Every structure is written in C-alpha cells, then in structure tokens.
Amino acid sequence: MSARLTRCLLACGWVRHPDDARSLVALLLSLFFVPPADGWRAWARRSRCYFPHVNFDRPGPADLVRVALQCLWLLTVRSPQGRSKAGSTWLDWSRAAAQRARDRAGRVALTVQRRFPGLFGPDRLRAGVEHAALHPLWDHRLVRYASYALALLLAVVCISTPFGVASQALFVLLLFAVALWVNRLPGPVPTLILIVFSITVSTRYMWWRVSATINDDTMANLIASLILLGAELYAWLVLLLGFFQASWMLRRRVVALPADSSRxxxxxxxxxxxxxxxxxxxxxxxxxxxxxxxxxxxxxxxxxxxxxxxxxxxxxxxxxxxxxxxxxxxxxxxxxxxxxxxxxxxxxxxxxxxxxxxxxxxxxxxxxxxxxxxxxxxxxxxxxxxxxxxxxxxxxxxxxxxxxxxxxxxxxxxxxxxxxxxxxxxxxxxxxxxxxxxxxxxxxxxxxxxxxxxxxxxxxxxxxxxxxxxxxxxxxxxxSAHIGQRIRWARGMTQIFRTDNPLFGRGLSLAQRLCYSNAMLHFLYGVPRVVFLTAPLAFLLLHAYTIYAPALAILLYVLPHMVFATLTNSRMHGRFRRSFWGEIYETVLAWYITLPTTIALLFPKLGKFNVTAKGGLVEQSYFDWGITKPYLVLMLLNVVGVLAGVYRLATGPADEVGTVLVNMAWTGYNLFLLGAALAVAKEARQVRVAHRIPARLPLTLHLPDGKCLPCHTIDYSEGGMAIELPQPLKLAPDSPLSVSMRRSGRSFAFPCRTVFVRGTRLSLRFAGLTLEQEMDLVQCTFARADAWLRDEERQPERSAVDGLRDIFRLGWTGYRLLLAQGLESTSPRRARWSRAARRVASLLPRQPVFPLEGHS
Amino acid sequence: MLALDLCRRNLLRLHFGQDWSERDGWFGRLAAGDDWSEAAWRTPGGILFVPHGASAPDEVPAALYDARWLAGELERLALPAACRLLLDTPGVPGPARSQAMAAADRVLVVLAPEPVSCGLLRPLEVELRRHGIGPDRLLFVLNGFDPSRQLDRDVELLLRETLAERLAPLPVCRDEAVREALAMQQLLPDYAPYSQAVDDFLQLAAWLAVRLAAGTEGR
Incomplete structure (x- = not known):
C-alpha cells in the first residue's frame, strides 16, 4: 500500500527517488518535469544509449555537434529498438508474412503426414527402402542386368530429350519435389537415390550445354564459349567422380590384437x-x-x-x-x-x-x-x-x-x-x-x-x-605457408597424373583408378575456377555470348544442376564440410595452384619439395597484400563488370535484360567469393607459442602450504595449463606449486608456477621439468588414448542455405577489412588525411546501442 | 555406520573432534563392569562412534580373553543390516586386535607409502590366516601419498603389481588439511570440504562399498 503511495508521490514530483542524489539540478528538474519512475539518474543512464559516440564523463566541444546531429537523427530515423517493437516496416512485415506462410505450410504438411503415415514416417520408410534394396531378387543376375538396362534407357531419355521452357520447368520441379521427399529419409540408400537424381539433372544440363548452346557465330565467341564449356565439363566430371568416391562409407572397425602380446x-x-x-x-x-x-x-x-x-x-x-x-x-x-x-x-x-x-x-x-x-x-x-x-x-x-x-x-x-x-x-x-x-x-x-x-x-x-x-x-x-603446402600437393598429384597415370598401367581395379583419378583431377581446379570467376565478364565487358540461350532457359537448366548437387552434397558431406565452403577454399587457392599444376602437367619432372613451416606465431595482425593481389585484380574486374552491366541495362536492347541480370547475379556471387578470399588474407594475431587444447581432466593441485585440492583442467599445452579450482583462491604470481595427475594406476607430479588466478580459474606454467617429467606430462595430456575423441562429434549442417549465408557474410567482412586497411596508411600525408576523415566521421549520427537485458 | 576404536592409544576420537581431556570409552566401562555400548557418541553427521577411552598400560578386562567376545557383543547390538561397522585396530598384535579379526568380514590394511610397507605384507597375511582370514578378504589402501616423491610412486607401483585388485585404485593424498582438521577438532569434510583428501576418502568409500557388496553379506 505504502509502495503504491510512494510511486504516486514520485510520479507527482513530490518525493525524491532514493537512487538520486540530493542536488539542485534534480530539484529544479522536478519542478518543471514529472520525474521518471526510476529516478533521474537511471533516466540519464538510459538516455546515454542514444548517444553511443559521446563520452558524457569527459565532454568536449565537438560533442555539442555530435549531440545536435544525433538528436536530429533520432527525430527522423527510427531506432532499432523502436522498430522491433513497432513491427511496421516492410522488412518486419515481410518477415512476419514469411513466418505465417511457413507455419501454414507446416500445418498442411502435418495434416498430410497424419493422413498418410506410410508415406512420411521416416523409420517405416527407411525400413521399406532398405528392405527393397536388400531384396534377394537383385541377386539374380538376369534381373540385375535387366534393371541396369532399363535404368540406362530411362537415364538416356531423361538426359537427352529436348524440352521447351515450360516442360523443363515442370520436369525439374517434379524431380525436386521427389528429391525433397527422399531427402527426409535417413540412411545411405536414399543418398544413392539423390545421387542418381543429381547426376541426371547435371548430365542433362551438360547435354543441353553441348548440344544447344555453343555459340559459333564468331571465332572469339566460339573460343570463349568453349573455354567455359571446358571448365563446366571439368566440374561435372569431378562432381561425378566425387559422388562415386564418397557414395558409400566403409566405416572400418578397429581389429583387436591377440591377447598374447608376444605375438x-x-x-x-x-x-x-x-x-x-x-x-x-x-x-x-x-x-x-x-x-x-x-x-x-x-x-x-x-x-x-x-x-x-x-x-x-x-x-x-x-x-x-x-x-x-x-x-x-x-x-x-x-x-x-x-x-x-x-x-x-x-x-x-x-x-x-x-x-x-x-x-x-x-x-x-x-x-x-x-x-x-x-x-x-x-x-x-x-x-x-x-x-x-x-x-x-x-x-x-x-x-x-x-x-x-x-x-x-x-x-x-x-x-x-x-x-x-x-x-x-x-x-x-x-x-x-x-x-x-x-x-x-x-x-x-x-x-x-x-x-x-x-x-x-x-x-x-x-x-x-x-x-x-x-x-x-x-x-x-x-x-602463405598453407598455400605453399597446397601448391605442393597440387603439383605432386599432377606429376603423378602425368608420370604414373592411375587410369592406365597394370594392377588397379576400375574403382581404384577412378578414386585416384578424382584425387588428381581435383587439384586441377585452378584454371576452371578462374574461368568461373571471370566468365560473366565475357558478356558484361566484351558482349560475348558464352552460353547461347535465353536467360530463362539458362536459369531453368543451371539452377537445378546447382541445387541438386548442393542438396546431395550437403546430405553426404554436411557433417564434414558446410555447403559452399569448398568454393571459398578453391577461390583462395585457385590462382596459386593454376601455374604450378599447369607446369607440372606439361613438364612433370620439374619441381622441388618445400617444407611447410609450423608452430610459429603471427605477432601482429596484418593484411597479406602479396597474396591478395590477384584477387584484388579479379575483384576490380568484377566491379567494372557490374558497372558495365548497369550501363547495359540502361542502354541495351530490351530482350537482353534477362541475360544481363543473370550475368550480374553471377558476378555478384563471384564478388562475395572474392571478398571471402580477402577476409582469409587478413592474418589475425596469433600470440601463443603453444596452442592450448581444451580438455577436462581431473588433477590434484598441491599448494605450497601442503594442502591439496581436487581440480579439473580447462585447457593444456606443452608449457602450461588452465585449471578450474573448486573454490576461489589467493595465490601470488609466480608462486611455486605442483600438480599431479593419474594415469593407469600411477601418479605423476609436475612442478609449476602460478601465472594468474581469476576467481576459480588458475593459469599456470610448468617450471623445471626433467625430461622424464616432460614425457610423463605428454602421456597424461596429448598422448591419452581418448585425447582427440571428443573432437570427432560434429553435427550435420542444418541447411545448405546456411553455407550460402556464410559466403555473403564473409564476403562482406572481406570488403570491410579492405576498406579499413585502405584508410589506415603509413605515409604521413595520407595518414593525416585519414585522421581528419575519421574525425569528421566521428561527428556523424549513428544508431543507438542498447545494452542487453540484465546489464546497466 | 558405527566406528569402534580398539586401539589402546585412544586416538581415533581426535578425528571426531572429541575433547582432548575426555577419558570415557568402552574399555573403562567394560573394566568397571558397566554396559560398554553406553560410551557411544553420535556425530552430527549421524555416525555412531565408540572411543576406546583411557586405560592403564597393562589392564585387560577379563571379557577380552574370550576370543569371540566382540563378535558376540556386536550381534547382541542387533544393528540394522545396512549398518557398516568400522573397527580401528591396534598396529601390533594383541587381544583387542584378535577380537577385531574374529568379528570382521574384511580387513582394510592402511599402508604408508614407505618401502617397509612392502615388507609388512607377508607377516600380516600369515597373522590373518591364523585368524581364518584368507587373502581374498584383505583389502589395502595407501595413505599419506605424496605424488611428487619418487619413492611414494615406486612403492605404489610395486604394491599395485603385488596386490593388483586388492589395492584401492586411488591412494589417499598427503593433504595438510587432514592434520589441520584434527588440530582444529573438526571432522575433515566440515573443516575443508574441497580438499583432495575428502575426495580421496569418498572414492575409497565408494570402492569399499562396491567390494563389500561384491563379497558375502558385509558388515
């Protein structure tokens, strides 16, 4: 009751809020304004969030401008907090609409699944599929060959029948619906079905490319389209070989040794x-x-x-x-x-x-x-x-x-x-x-x-x-070391491909030939990748039709090819590689392995071994300009390509708009890939000499006063450990301690010294270990039989779209880093300019920053 | 849980935080002809504890000459089946120690991580066999173990080779908290709940529980 009264009086300005100090300003304010419910002080704290670039504790003259500009900004632009509450912008509206659509689709799907449980229950379906796959009927040779022949016939029909735009759309949509349905089933057999779908669609695309889209009106156009076709054929071949290579995992088990160790x-x-x-x-x-x-x-x-x-x-x-x-x-x-x-x-x-x-x-x-x-x-x-x-x-x-x-x-x-x-x-x-x-x-x-x-x-x-x-x-x-290592692999594999080609020679089974060939062909991605990074420019800059087909037809053929390949690969490899990340890896390395692999392909006897440097530190973050140079050039070309595309949109004939848009979208994707490559080249700081391995191992901490505490490690390295104490502890830096660990029924003690204690986290370094103790330490930590088992658990990726989102995010990061790097310069004159620019930029208004719940 | 101190030196009580000047115990009551079980204490944790009590050096109550006196008395107490009985025996053979041997299911031998401990095993097994306790009913634990000392580690290695399964998998660490708790007249878990020794004792208790459950009905 009295609390309500206080609140009431507070609201009328009669009572000073307990958090506020007794001050004249507060009193004056209270005379003219109704004080906020939680006091002026809290109000001031809250208000500061609206001026994230102003330091109210040490205001300067420039802050007057900042505050004024920011007030203007706040009056005219909706803050993120307000926006999320109001939910009235088109972005929120469309998001809500998408959510509603998803909900509705989910409800429909649920109803359908309830109605036909036999068609959608994953376990029942899996059992059914595997029962069909393992049926003894397949063991009969005649049946098997007959079905191979039938499948081949069907495949030839699916791949080579020419379709109009409408029928192609219908075909891929139907196939996609079936693929999504198959993808719901767990197990390896549906994976094989998806592989067949993907191969069919991709081969159909290649068939269409070869039979209907080669442009031979001029020599230049012919060459350009043949180069692109070659790169696409390579990618298609590697896709097929990759499917073959990883279609079924053996998952070999460990074979136990005989109990008698004398054998x-x-x-x-x-x-x-x-x-x-x-x-x-x-x-x-x-x-x-x-x-x-x-x-x-x-x-x-x-x-x-x-x-x-x-x-x-x-x-x-x-x-x-x-x-x-x-x-x-x-x-x-x-x-x-x-x-x-x-x-x-x-x-x-x-x-x-x-x-x-x-x-x-x-x-x-x-x-x-x-x-x-x-x-x-x-x-x-x-x-x-x-x-x-x-x-x-x-x-x-x-x-x-x-x-x-x-x-x-x-x-x-x-x-x-x-x-x-x-x-x-x-x-x-x-x-x-x-x-x-x-x-x-x-x-x-x-x-x-x-x-x-x-x-x-x-x-x-x-x-x-x-x-x-x-x-x-x-x-x-x-x-640079990483690239050096990959160059060596790429060059070596190409050398083997030339000098001891697995496709020929004696002794190998067909499958072995294919597996080795794929491994070697895989490293030839340099040229094709560079072709893909520049192909749309042929049209945007030079107006060469590399694919001679209407834009809609291209989309209807190429998109299914990519979507099916991504869907299948995501299902097969999702646990081991996120979708689209292969593109980042290839983009970064492509330029560098192009030359070595080409040389190795032509002159396989050349080349030296280069050792990969390891275990070092990068003392300062830096931008590896040397490595990024080729990508900066490619990036500039692509930017010019986009600009040229805009020009073509504005001035070109109306029937070309679709082609321009497709090529610009492609260029845009390439730009994001190149941005991601730039982000990789920004070498982040790496200060620790020894790398810490997170692990929770039990150990005993022996304190200088003779007491012992049972603890757990947080992480360890050759040089030290971080451990979690059962209770906070006061320890002077550098005080001598020892830790003991147990392994196979024995104890091992290691002298060490405190580095720092923070709460229950104690960081220590080993000091004065004998060689024998070092060996014991390695055995208790790195060499434990289960040391690396935890790392193997990896969840499959949720959706292939996440990988695509990663590309956009990383690409964006790359450009931001590039911009920041460009502003930061070493020459004094440019440094002055960039300082001035930064000062002006600091006056600009910006979005308020609201702290998270629970913080002040 | 009932702990009974059979050792004339009357020291177990100090671990339970009993007053140094306290002289009462089962021995004195028995000698005076009273009911010895009246000397029991109950700790706040619910453990029943019977101190030995002060005694004259050569005094031996007549009852102790009956080798199965203690076994009979414990039966008479009719303790609940789940109740475990811990008898703290003297370090050297004598009537009280023989009483314990006659009453016990298992014998837990506490060894110091000293080379002499290895020499102790043989005579001990001979003595226990005389009381009808075979090696399978013998369990061992290392106490006051300091892993930073090479000899402690060697002794453990040697004992583990000889005793194998019968040696507790974890030794009890030499932890200053044990002595300090005694000096502070507190139970160890109350004095230093986070000490390694508490952890070790818990592990030991768990191991003993498993070993006792694996054997015949234990007490």
Whole structure:
C-alpha cells in the first residue's frame, strides 16, 4: 500500500527517488518535469544509449555537434529498438508474412503426414527402402542386368530429350519435389537415390550445354564459349567422380590384437624432421616413445635431415634412435628410405614431427595387419589442434568443419570401400616387406605419400583407413605457408597424373583408378575456377555470348544442376564440410595452384619439395597484400563488370535484360567469393607459442602450504595449463606449486608456477621439468588414448542455405577489412588525411546501442 | 555406520573432534563392569562412534580373553543390516586386535607409502590366516601419498603389481588439511570440504562399498 503511495508521490514530483542524489539540478528538474519512475539518474543512464559516440564523463566541444546531429537523427530515423517493437516496416512485415506462410505450410504438411503415415514416417520408410534394396531378387543376375538396362534407357531419355521452357520447368520441379521427399529419409540408400537424381539433372544440363548452346557465330565467341564449356565439363566430371568416391562409407572397425602380446610384431616409428624447432619435435618424440607396445619391439627414430647437434643430443637423452644422412636427396621420401636401410622392424609407423601420437596408436592400427596378410597400409586421420589460417582468420575454429575434414571424414572412408585408401605421409603404418618391394617411399614426385600407396595398390596390396583420431598436430601457421603446402600437393598429384597415370598401367581395379583419378583431377581446379570467376565478364565487358540461350532457359537448366548437387552434397558431406565452403577454399587457392599444376602437367619432372613451416606465431595482425593481389585484380574486374552491366541495362536492347541480370547475379556471387578470399588474407594475431587444447581432466593441485585440492583442467599445452579450482583462491604470481595427475594406476607430479588466478580459474606454467617429467606430462595430456575423441562429434549442417549465408557474410567482412586497411596508411600525408576523415566521421549520427537485458 | 576404536592409544576420537581431556570409552566401562555400548557418541553427521577411552598400560578386562567376545557383543547390538561397522585396530598384535579379526568380514590394511610397507605384507597375511582370514578378504589402501616423491610412486607401483585388485585404485593424498582438521577438532569434510583428501576418502568409500557388496553379506 505504502509502495503504491510512494510511486504516486514520485510520479507527482513530490518525493525524491532514493537512487538520486540530493542536488539542485534534480530539484529544479522536478519542478518543471514529472520525474521518471526510476529516478533521474537511471533516466540519464538510459538516455546515454542514444548517444553511443559521446563520452558524457569527459565532454568536449565537438560533442555539442555530435549531440545536435544525433538528436536530429533520432527525430527522423527510427531506432532499432523502436522498430522491433513497432513491427511496421516492410522488412518486419515481410518477415512476419514469411513466418505465417511457413507455419501454414507446416500445418498442411502435418495434416498430410497424419493422413498418410506410410508415406512420411521416416523409420517405416527407411525400413521399406532398405528392405527393397536388400531384396534377394537383385541377386539374380538376369534381373540385375535387366534393371541396369532399363535404368540406362530411362537415364538416356531423361538426359537427352529436348524440352521447351515450360516442360523443363515442370520436369525439374517434379524431380525436386521427389528429391525433397527422399531427402527426409535417413540412411545411405536414399543418398544413392539423390545421387542418381543429381547426376541426371547435371548430365542433362551438360547435354543441353553441348548440344544447344555453343555459340559459333564468331571465332572469339566460339573460343570463349568453349573455354567455359571446358571448365563446366571439368566440374561435372569431378562432381561425378566425387559422388562415386564418397557414395558409400566403409566405416572400418578397429581389429583387436591377440591377447598374447608376444605375438605382436616389431614396429619402427619414424619421425622425419628437417628444420622444425626442437620445441615442436619434443612432444612427438616423447609421445612416440610412450606408445603402448612391447618395449623390445618398438624402435623410435628421429630422422633428422637438418643434421642438428641439439636434436642428436635430445635423442640420446630421450633414449631414441637418431638417424642423419650425408646426402639430402629426395627430401622426406629420401630421408625415410635412408632410415629403412638402417632399421629392421617388420612395420614402419610414420609421424610428421608435429603429429603427437596417442599411446594407443599402434594397438588401434596394428590389428588389421595380423588378420590380412596382403594389408600393406593403415592410415588414420590427420587432426589439428591449432586453427589453420582459414579458421584463424575467419574465426571459425571448432565451429565450421575445416578443409581437411571432408577428406578424412568422408573421402578416405569412401576410398576404403574400394581398397583405395591413400597414404597421407603421416599417422600411418606400412608393412616393411611391400614397401621395400616397391623400392621404398616413392621419390619421383613431390607428393611421395599418395604415389607410394598407388604403387602398393598396383602390386595388389590392400590398404585400410581407420577413422579414429590417434594423433594430432599443428596446422600450418600462415596463409602463405598453407598455400605453399597446397601448391605442393597440387603439383605432386599432377606429376603423378602425368608420370604414373592411375587410369592406365597394370594392377588397379576400375574403382581404384577412378578414386585416384578424382584425387588428381581435383587439384586441377585452378584454371576452371578462374574461368568461373571471370566468365560473366565475357558478356558484361566484351558482349560475348558464352552460353547461347535465353536467360530463362539458362536459369531453368543451371539452377537445378546447382541445387541438386548442393542438396546431395550437403546430405553426404554436411557433417564434414558446410555447403559452399569448398568454393571459398578453391577461390583462395585457385590462382596459386593454376601455374604450378599447369607446369607440372606439361613438364612433370620439374619441381622441388618445400617444407611447410609450423608452430610459429603471427605477432601482429596484418593484411597479406602479396597474396591478395590477384584477387584484388579479379575483384576490380568484377566491379567494372557490374558497372558495365548497369550501363547495359540502361542502354541495351530490351530482350537482353534477362541475360544481363543473370550475368550480374553471377558476378555478384563471384564478388562475395572474392571478398571471402580477402577476409582469409587478413592474418589475425596469433600470440601463443603453444596452442592450448581444451580438455577436462581431473588433477590434484598441491599448494605450497601442503594442502591439496581436487581440480579439473580447462585447457593444456606443452608449457602450461588452465585449471578450474573448486573454490576461489589467493595465490601470488609466480608462486611455486605442483600438480599431479593419474594415469593407469600411477601418479605423476609436475612442478609449476602460478601465472594468474581469476576467481576459480588458475593459469599456470610448468617450471623445471626433467625430461622424464616432460614425457610423463605428454602421456597424461596429448598422448591419452581418448585425447582427440571428443573432437570427432560434429553435427550435420542444418541447411545448405546456411553455407550460402556464410559466403555473403564473409564476403562482406572481406570488403570491410579492405576498406579499413585502405584508410589506415603509413605515409604521413595520407595518414593525416585519414585522421581528419575519421574525425569528421566521428561527428556523424549513428544508431543507438542498447545494452542487453540484465546489464546497466 | 558405527566406528569402534580398539586401539589402546585412544586416538581415533581426535578425528571426531572429541575433547582432548575426555577419558570415557568402552574399555573403562567394560573394566568397571558397566554396559560398554553406553560410551557411544553420535556425530552430527549421524555416525555412531565408540572411543576406546583411557586405560592403564597393562589392564585387560577379563571379557577380552574370550576370543569371540566382540563378535558376540556386536550381534547382541542387533544393528540394522545396512549398518557398516568400522573397527580401528591396534598396529601390533594383541587381544583387542584378535577380537577385531574374529568379528570382521574384511580387513582394510592402511599402508604408508614407505618401502617397509612392502615388507609388512607377508607377516600380516600369515597373522590373518591364523585368524581364518584368507587373502581374498584383505583389502589395502595407501595413505599419506605424496605424488611428487619418487619413492611414494615406486612403492605404489610395486604394491599395485603385488596386490593388483586388492589395492584401492586411488591412494589417499598427503593433504595438510587432514592434520589441520584434527588440530582444529573438526571432522575433515566440515573443516575443508574441497580438499583432495575428502575426495580421496569418498572414492575409497565408494570402492569399499562396491567390494563389500561384491563379497558375502558385509558388515
């Protein structure tokens, strides 16, 4: 009752609000205005949100202008808060309308599904589909060939029948409706159906392109349209091969070793290194030494091509072999081959010097060898605990699947079905006999790994891919290094394609030939990608009709081709790559691999090995202008293309409008792709020498006063840890502590020092570890058998549209960064100008910034 | 839960926060001919605790010469089936220790992480076999373990090899909080709820519960 009275009096200005100080200003204000319900002070706080660029605590003369302009702005422009409440702009209205439409569609769909449960219940449908797929009828040879023939006939009809615009529209719409319905069903059989749909639509498109759209009125037009057609044929071929390669995942299980460990064979672990710092090499060697395997049958060797004294000393201390050589020919391959002559284990496990193996690595990988005598290669995935340049610069680490995940998650598993697993140079075990039979690791090309497995497959040996992460390493540190690595892969694969083409030669099955060819053809994307990035310009700038067809027909053929391919790929690969992200990866790399692959295609014998630098830091954010140059040129061309398009719209004939719009849309998409490429080139700061791996491991913290606390790690690295304390604690910086962890029934203690404590978060660094303690630490952290298992869980993408949205967002980011970079300049005169421009810009009004709920 | 201190040194009471000057206990009452179970205390946590009580060095009540006296007495108490009984025995053989052996289902041997602990195992097993307790009814735990000391770790490794499943999977850490709680006359979980030792004791209790449930009906 009294509260209401107070509120009432407050509203009439009779009572001072308890939050407000007693001041003359407040009193005067109260005389003329009704005080706000929560007091003047709160009102002032709220009002400041409307002036985000004014510092009221230290007002300056320029603020008068700012406030005046902002008031004018506030009076004329609706604030975001007001807008969301009012909901009256067309944007909100259309959003609401879309939502209503979606709701209505959902209700209709639900009614239909209730009416015909047999047609829409995913489980029942899946059972039905799989029952049909596994029916014994298919085992009958006659039935099978008859249905192949029928399917072929149908496909030929679907692909080659010429349609008018209306019938093509009807055809693709019907097919799309069926595809959406099929896509609802879980399981691999519907995926195969979608693949067939996608192949049909894409092949129909290619058929149409070849048979009806080649422009041969002038030589220039013919050449331009043939170039585009060639690029499209390449993309189509890679799409088909990709479908074949990843159509069915084998998902091989780990084969258990015999219980009697005396029957386990001897294994040599090779860790080739060239110039990587000892800091990077150390954890790998220590973890390799600790792999769970009979001591007398495990030999660990550092293969140091740098011939460094400190590495030799470390090897002696750690009790592992050290192998260096006089001549340094054939880089990593030569290094390993040299070591093969000096060792005699029955198996050879190879780890790049920054891939830290889990202690269970051999027990996971070796089982298959004992079961299958022809098995010569077991490959496990490469997993990275540091962000690669894409992830770092786009800030997508652990959020968006990275470039390698598609290959190790899906492609290798698909290869494995056809006994075509590639050797990837690290995290793999090879049987020595077959390896020596093919003359050791292949030295003819710069991708010695894939070539080695190709040679093994040619001899009829088997391979296996185990999709269990059993080692983890550092990703490349900078974009230029990353590009360097991809150039090497692209060049090497092209070299193999020329010198030892998998399509020809003896020993391979058709499926193996296709898998290898796809891997190699895939790296030839450079030229086609550049063609796609410039193709619409041929029309916009030069007025060349590269596709000789009306705009509507182009849309009706090309859109289904893209939509079906995206839908199918999203279903197949959604967990391992977001839709459209492949385009970003290709766009960034295309320019750089174009020349090397072309040269390798023409002169396969040229080329040297370049080592990928790892484990470094980027001390300052910077824009890699050198790398972006080609993209800036392409971008400028595209911008000119858009302008030319606008000009053509204004002045060109009316029947050309559709074509201009299609080409402008294409250019616009290209511009966003190029923007995303620019965003990647902005190298974000990377300050930590050691990368921290998030993990929740139990440990005991031993305080200087003899008390012990049970804690959990938040993250760890070679150098330190962050741990979560059970209660807040006061600790001086640099106070000596120790932590102990338990592993297989034993305790290990590590001396360390405080870095800082914040609440219950304690950050510490290890201090004065002996080599043995370092080894124990690696075993308790990096080399745990389950260290990398959590990372494998990845949800499938929600919708392919998300990927498209990513492209637009990242493209936009790229241009914003470019603009910011352009303003920030080093020359003093331009710096003065940009300062002045910024000062003027700071006067401009802007949208109010409202804090989130719960903050003041 | 009932804890009974059988050791003449009468120290278990200090962990329960009993006053240093308190002299009452089952031993004195038994010697005086009273009902010894009257000496029980109940902690705020609901644990029944019977201190040994002060005693003259060579005094032994006649009842203790009957080897199954304690077993009979405990039966007479008719404790609920879920009630676990913990008997704290003297470190050296004697009548009280023999009483405990005769009454117990399992024997939990608390070992210090010292090399001598390894030498203790053999005589202990011989002694227990004399009381009809086979090695399968023996459980072990390491107490006061300091992982930063090499010898502690070596002893654990050695004991784990010899004792295998019978050694508790986690040792109890050497944690200053244990001594401080005693000095402050508080129960450890009350004094330092977040200490490693509390965690270790909980783990030990869980392990014991599993081991006892796995065997015959335990007390």
């Amino acid at each position: 386990w064979p001897s294994v040599d672990v090779f860790i080739p290194t060239y110039n990587e710092p000892l800091r990077v090499l150390k954890p790998t060697v220590l973890a390799a030494r600790a792999i769970d395997w009979p001591r007398d049958r495990l030999g660990v060797y550092i293969l140091d091509d740098g011939g460094r004294e400190e590495v030799r000393r470390f090897a002696a201390e750690a009790g592992v072999g050290y192998i260096a050589r006089e001549r340094h020919d054939h880089a990593k391959a030569g290094n390993i081959n040299h070591a093969l002559t000096l060792t005699d284990g029955e198996y050879v496990a190879i780890f790049d010097c920054d891939h830290i193996p889990a202690r269970s690595f051999l027990q996971v990988a070796m089982g298959g060898f004992l079961k299958d005598e022809r098995l010569a290669l077991v490959q496990t995935p490469h997993h990275f605990f540091s962000p690669d340049p894409f992830e770092r610069n786009l800030q997508t680490f652990r959020k968006v699947p990275n470039e390698g995940e598609l290959f190790y998650g899906r492609v290798q598993d698909g290869n494995d079905l056809w006994n075509a697993t590639f050797f990837c140079g690290s995290c793999a075990v090879l049987r020595r006999g077959p390896l020596e039979e093919i003359g050791g690791i292949a030295v003819e090309t710069v991708t010695e790994d894939a070539h080695t497995s190709l040679k093994l497959h040619r001899r009829g040996y088997h391979s296996a891919y185990l999709n269990v992460v059993q080692a983890a390493g550092l990703a490349t540190e900078s974009l």
